Amino acid sequence: EGFGIDRFQRIRGLGSSAWVNAYDEAIGWYRSRLPAVGHEPPYWNFESDRQDFMDTETVTEIEMWGPATADPGDDGVIDFEDRIIAQYHDVTVELPDAATMATFDTLEIEVLFECPDRNAIEFDNCGAWDYLAYTKLWDPESETWLEMARYITTYHRESWWVIDATHALAWLQEGGERTFRIEWAPSWNVQPTAITSTLRLSNRGKGYRPTQAIPLHQGGVFNADYNTREPVTVEVPNEAVHLELRAIITGHGADSRGCAEFCSHGHDFTIGTFNWRHVYSEAGTAQGCANRTGEGVPPNQYGTWWFGRGGWCPGEEVTPWVHDLDAHVSPGDSVESSYYGLYRGSSPASVGGDGNILMNSWLVVYE
Numbered sequence: 001e002g003f004g005i006d007r008f009q010r011i012r013g014l015g016s017s018a019w020v021n022a023y024d025e026a027i028g029w030y031r032s033r034l035p036a037v038g039h040e041p042p043y044w045n046f047e048s049d050r051q052d053f054m055d056t057e058t059v060t061e062i063e064m065w066g067p068a069t070a071d072p073g074d075d076g077v078i079d080f081e082d083r084i085i086a087q088y089h090d091v092t093v094e095l096p097d098a099a100t101m102a103t104f105d106t107l108e109i110e111v112l113f114e115c116p117d118r119n120a121i122e123f124d125n126c127g128a129w130d131y132l133a134y135t136k137l138w139d140p141e142s143e144t145w146l147e148m149a150r151y152i153t154t155y156h157r158e159s160w161w162v163i164d165a166t167h168a169l170a171w172l173q174e175g176g177e178r179t180f181r182i183e184w185a186p187s188w189n190v191q192p193t194a195i196t197s198t199l200r201l202s203n204r205g206k207g208y209r210p211t212q213a214i215p216l217h218q219g220g221v222f223n224a225d226y227n228t229r230e231p232v233t234v235e236v237p238n239e240a241v242h243l244e245l246r247a248i249i250t251g252h253g254a255d256s257r258g259c260a261e262f263c264s265h266g267h268d269f270t271i272g273t274f275n276w277r278h279v280y281s282e283a284g285t286a287q288g289c290a291n292r293t294g295e296g297v298p299p300n301q302y303g304t305w306w307f308g309r310g311g312w313c314p315g316e317e318v319t320p321w322v323h324d325l326d327a328h329v330s331p332g333d334s335v336e337s338s339y340y341g342l343y344r345g346s347s348p349a350s351v352g353g354d355g356n357i358l359m360n361s362w363l364v365v366y367e
Contacts, residue, residue: 001013001014001015001016001121001122001123002014002017002037004040004041004044006044006047006048007044007045007047007048008047008048008051012040012044013121013122014037014040014300015040015122015156015157015298015299015300015301015302016032016036016123016156016300016301016302017032017033017034017036017037017300018030018031018032018033018036018302019031019032019033019035019036019306020286020287020290020304020306020307021033021286036299036300037300039290039293039299039300040293040299040300042293042294042299043293043294043296043297043298043299045294046293046294046295046296047160050162050296054162054200057202057204058202058203059200059201059202060096060104060200060201060202061198061199061200061201062093062095062198062199062201063196063197063198063199064091064093064180064182064197064198064199065083065085065089065091065182065195065196065197066083066112066195066196066197066198067083067196069091070082070083080118080194081116081194083114083194083195083196084116084192084193084194084195085182085192085193085195086185086190086191086192086193087183087184087185087186087187087190087191088181088182088183088184088185089181089182089195090138090179090180090181091179091180091181091182092177092178092179092180093177093178093179093180093199094176094177095172095175095176095177095178095199096175096201097175097176098173098174098175098176100175101169101172101173101174101175101201102173102209103203104169104201104202104203104209105166105169105202105203105204105205105206105207105208105209105210106164106166106169106201106202106203106204106206107164107165107166107168107169107172107199107200107201107202108162108163108164108165108166108199108200108202109135109148109149109161109162109163109165109197109198109199109200110160110161110162110163110196110197110198110200111133111135111149111151111159111160111161111162111163111182111195111196111197111198112158112159112160112161112195112196112197113126113127113153113154113158113159113160113184113193113194113195114126114158114193114194114195114196115158115193115194116192116193116194122156122157122158122302123156123302124156125156126154126156126157126158126191126193127153127154127156127184127185127191127192127193128155128156128191128302128303129153129155129185129189129191129303130152130153130154130155130301130303130305130314130315131152131153131184131185131186131191132150132152132184132250132252132358133150133151133152133153133183133184133185134147134148134149134150134151134181134182134183134184135148135149135163135165135180135181135182135183135197136148136180136181136183137168137171137172137178137179137180137181138178138179138180138181139171145181146168146171147248147360148165148168148180149163149164149165149168149317149318150163150248150250150317150318150358151163151316151317151318152250152312152313152314152315152316152317152318153184153185153191153314153315154298154301154305154314154315155301155302155303155304155305155314155315156301156302156303157298157300157301157302157315158298159298159315161296161316161317162200162317163317163318163319164319164320164322166210166364167210167213167246167320167362167364168210168213169209169210170210170211170212170213170364170365171213173209173210173211182195182197206242206366207241208241208242208366208367209366209367210364210365210366211237211239211365211366211367212237212364212365213246213362213363213364213365214234214362214363214364214365215232215360215361215362216232216234216245216337216339216361216362216363217229217232217269217337217339217359217361218359218360218361219249219341219356219357219358219359220356220357221354221355221356222251222253222255222259222260222265222341222343222348222355222356222357223255223348223349223350223351223355224347224348224349224350225350226341226347226348226357227340227341227347227348229339231336231337231338232336232337232338233334233335233336233337234334234335234336234337234363235334236329236330236331236332236333236334236335236363236365237331237332237365237367238331238332239331239367240331240365240366240367241331241366241367242324242326242366243324243325243326243329243363243364243365243366244322244323244324244325244363244364244366245269245271245274245276245321245322245323245325245361245362245363245364246320246321246322246323246361246362246364247267247269247320247321247359247360247361247362248318248320248321248358248359248360248361249267249311249321249357249358249359249361250309250310250311250312250318250357250358250359251263251265251280251283251309251310251311251312251355251356251357251358252310252355252356252357252358253353253354253355253356254353254354254355255351255352255353255354255355256351256352256353257343257351257353257355258283258284258355259310259343259348259353259355260310260355260356260357261283261309261310261355262283262284262307262308262309262310263283263284263310263343263355264279264280264281264282264283264284264310264343264344265279265280265283265310265341265342265343265348265357266278266279266280266341266342266343266345267279267339267340267341267342267357267359268339268340268341268342269337269338269339269361270337270338270339271325271328271329271335271336271337271338271363272325272328272329272333272335272336273328273329274323274325274327274328274329276321276323277342278321279342280309280310280311282308282309283308283309283310283311284307284308285307285308286306286307286308287306287307287308288306288307288308288309288313289305289306289307289308289309289313289314289316290305290306292313292316295316296316296317297313297314297315297316298314298315298316301314301315325363335363337363339361341357
């Protein structure tokens with residue numbers, strides 16, 4: 001692992017220089033190649049440009065867990081070690097009152113994952129696996145956790161995400177005390193990590209704010225039964241001034257087709273007169289994720305980070321799909337929403353294995 005100086009003038013490790021085109025059967029892994037190192041600067045530029053934009057905003061920040069809010073040790077002081085959590089953590093946070101929450105039209109969640117040993121390199125220090133990670137909100141009425149944001153952990157590297165979770169403002173509009181869960185590892189293979197997680201509430205002058213996030217469709221096992229589902233009918237409030245489709249979609253598992261992590265799967269939504277289809281064509285490609293370091297994929301991870309996946313990359317936030325429905329759905333309408341999953345343009349078959357689509361989607365109502 002070499003070192004470099006990033007745009008913030010910090011000394012940073014360069015990670016693994018193993019490269020996708022240099023597999024060596026003799027060692028059962030990929031040899032180091034110079035092109036790997038070239039993927040670090042685009043990522044550093046991405047981080048710097050994002051911070052520059054964040055610095056221009058007027059934001060109300062509420063730390064859920066971190067240097068100011070983690071549980072202190074026996075000495076009563078919050079040290080770095082006090083921020084280390086192995087699998088998940090539930091936190092109860094006091095939000096502003098309803099009148100103040102009504103002034104916000106945008107919600108982002110900033111998450112920083114740091115290796116637990118500050119004196120060691122990232123390898124065998126940060127978590128080893130690309131696990132699903134979430135920020136969730138506890139809904140006492142339904143007694144369920146609601147998905148606010150999804151992201152993927154890295155192979156042995158530190159991560160920093162800023163994820164749009166604006167739909168969740170509809171669940172938070174009353175303000176007050178709310179309980180959140182920060183989760184990133186299965187119980188059978190925990191990954192101790194120092195966490196900082198912050199809500200970023202702002203007003204970007206949109207002229208409206210979310211008041212309802214109406215559930216539409218979810219994923220499931222990607223087989224012949226996947227599309228056995230009924231349309232969803234939604235009654236659009238008369239008070240709506242803006243409507244959008246929002247979906248968080250990722251594919252996981254590996255059946256005989258490589259689905260749904262490494263196969264090209266598609267997703268087709270129809271809401272009123274609106275139709276949207278997206279195909280994850282980069283899934284299974286050799287450098288689908290390596291080509292996106294300038295978009296926020298941490299490079300040079302200690303694993304097969306280069307390969308394209310079905311809706312995600314190791315170490316990257318999962319950006320929600322957001323589509324404006326204003327030209328297709330009107331306030332007061334009773335509108336039908338239908339959804340289909342596709343494999344190579346057709347409904348998936350049952351071929352054996354455990355491939356699955358993890359999806360939540362909503363019709364978000366703004367007033």
